Amino acid sequence: MRESESKSISVLTRGIRIRVPTTLTVGSTANVTYLEYPLGIVPIGTEPSGFFGGGNRQTLPVKVVSVSNGISTLEITSKFSNFSDNQLMQKLDDGSFGVFNGVKAIYYKN
Incomplete structure (x- = not known):
């Protein structure tokens, strides 16, 4: 048997990506809001105790990584894995x- 030097590799994986139907500047940063059980998701009174109006609120940093055909792709830059990747946001009544x-x-306000 032969001894050899130990090596290690660090890999930085990309964060969850979300698509927004608006044109943003590539490389710019912003925040999105993550929420569980926001109003309107389930009938009032059926959410878990303490979650009325939403719970587990988190402000997540994002970076605009690309724009194509008027749709911007945002990448969550923190360690966050509670959501499906590559979802397309919809414009809400409040803009x-x-x-x-x-x-x-997840909500984004421009």
Whole structure:
């Protein structure tokens, strides 16, 4: 048997990506809001205790990584894995954008 030097490799994986139907500047940064059980997702009174109006709110940093055909792709730059990748947001009545995955939601306000 022969001894050899130990080596290690660090790999930085990309974060979850979300698409927004608006043109943003590539390389710019912003924040999105993650929320579980926001109003309107489930009938009032059926959400878990303490989640009325939403719970587990998190402000997540994002970076615009690309823009194509008027749709910007945002990448969450923190360690966050509670949402499906590559979801397309919808424009909401108040002008903000939202995407929903079961009882989870992510909102972006330009």
